[in-house]
Amino acid sequence: MISIIIADDEPITRQGLSILPWEEEGFVLAGVADNGLEALELVRVSGSDILLTDIRMPFMDGLELIENARHEFPQLKVIFITAYHELDYALKAIQLGASGFVLKPTDPDEIMHECRKAKQSIESERERKKDHEHMRHRLEEYQFMLEGKVMKDSVSGCGNSVIGSILQEMETGYMEELTLQQFSQRYHFHPDYLTRLFKKETGDNFVNVLARIRMQKAAALLADPSIKVYEIAERVGFRDARYFGQMFKKRYGVTPHGFRQRLSTGQAETEEF
CATH class of the missing domain: 1.10.10.60 (Homeodomain-like)
Structure with a gap:
C-alpha cells in the first residue's frame, strides 16, 4: 500500500484529513504533523510515499519542507494545500517538485483525487523499476x-x-x-x-x-x-x-x-x- 503523511497547523483540518477513507483507497496513514519540522522528521522515519501538507506552518513552512524532504527523498510525492491569495507560493512549490495542489477550503473529493493521481504515478514508477x-x-x-x-x-x-x-x-x-x-x-x-x-x-x-x-x-x-x-x-x-x-x-x-x-x-x- 502507499503510505501518506499529513501536515497542517490547524487542528480541525488535521482531524478532517485524518478521517478520510485512506485504507479504502489503498493508502496507509503513516503520521500526522502540526508543523514543518515534525513533518520532515516523520518523512525521514517512515519513508512515506506521499506528503500532504499546508503551505503556511510554524517552524518550517511548506515550501522549505518540500525543498528539504525532496532533497533527501527525490521520489516523494508532495501535494500541498493553499489558499487563493497564496498562489504565488503554489507556483514556487511546483518549481520545487510538488506533484499537485488543493485550494482551501479543502474539498475531500478533490484531495482524494490528487492523492489517487500521485498513487498511480508511484505505482507506475515502481513497475518501471521492477x-x-x-x-x-x-x-x-x-x-x-x-x-x-x-x-x-x-x-x-x-x-x-x-x-x-x-x-x-x-x-x-x-x-x-x-x-x-x-x-x-x-x-x-x-x-x-x-x-x-x-x-x-x-x-x-x-x-x-x-x-x-x-x-x-x-x-x-x-x-x-x-x-x-x-x-x-x-x-x-x-x-x-x-x-x-x-x-x-x-x-x-x-x-x-x-x-x-x-x-x-x-x-x-x-x-x-
Whole structure:
C-alpha cells in the first residue's frame, strides 16, 4: 500500500484529513504533523510515499519542507494545500517538485483525487523499476554466458602466462585504444611472434577477441535504458557510434536498439548471444 503523511497547523483540518477513507483507497496513514519540522522528521522515519501538507506552518513552512524532504527523498510525492491569495507560493512549490495542489477550503473529493493521481504515478514508477530490474537480471545472465564464451574462445588451453596477462588487461581496459603492438613493446616480444603466439593460445586473433569483449560489455550496458547508444559506444572503446552499431549487428544479428528492445520485451533468446 502507499503510505501518506499529513501536515497542517490547524487542528480541525488535521482531524478532517485524518478521517478520510485512506485504507479504502489503498493508502496507509503513516503520521500526522502540526508543523514543518515534525513533518520532515516523520518523512525521514517512515519513508512515506506521499506528503500532504499546508503551505503556511510554524517552524518550517511548506515550501522549505518540500525543498528539504525532496532533497533527501527525490521520489516523494508532495501535494500541498493553499489558499487563493497564496498562489504565488503554489507556483514556487511546483518549481520545487510538488506533484499537485488543493485550494482551501479543502474539498475531500478533490484531495482524494490528487492523492489517487500521485498513487498511480508511484505505482507506475515502481513497475518501471521492477521491469528495469528484470532487464538487468536478464543481462547479468547474458553477461555470465558471454563471459564464458569469450573465455572459452580465448583462453581455453592457454598455458602462456604472457597471453593470460594480456587477456586480463583486455578485460579491464577494453575502453582504451589497445593494440598488440603496445603489448609487444611492454612484454618485449617481436610483434610478429606475439601475433602468432596469441593466435596459437586463444584460437583467434587479437582484434577479434577485443571486439568480442567490447560487444559483451556493450550488451550489459544496453540493459540500462537511460544510457544512450552513442554513450555506450564510447564507453566500450568505439569513437564512431555508427561503426559500433555495424559491429554489434554483425556480432549478434541485431542492432543495439533492437537488442535493447528484445530485452525490454523479454524476446531475446540466450542462444543467439
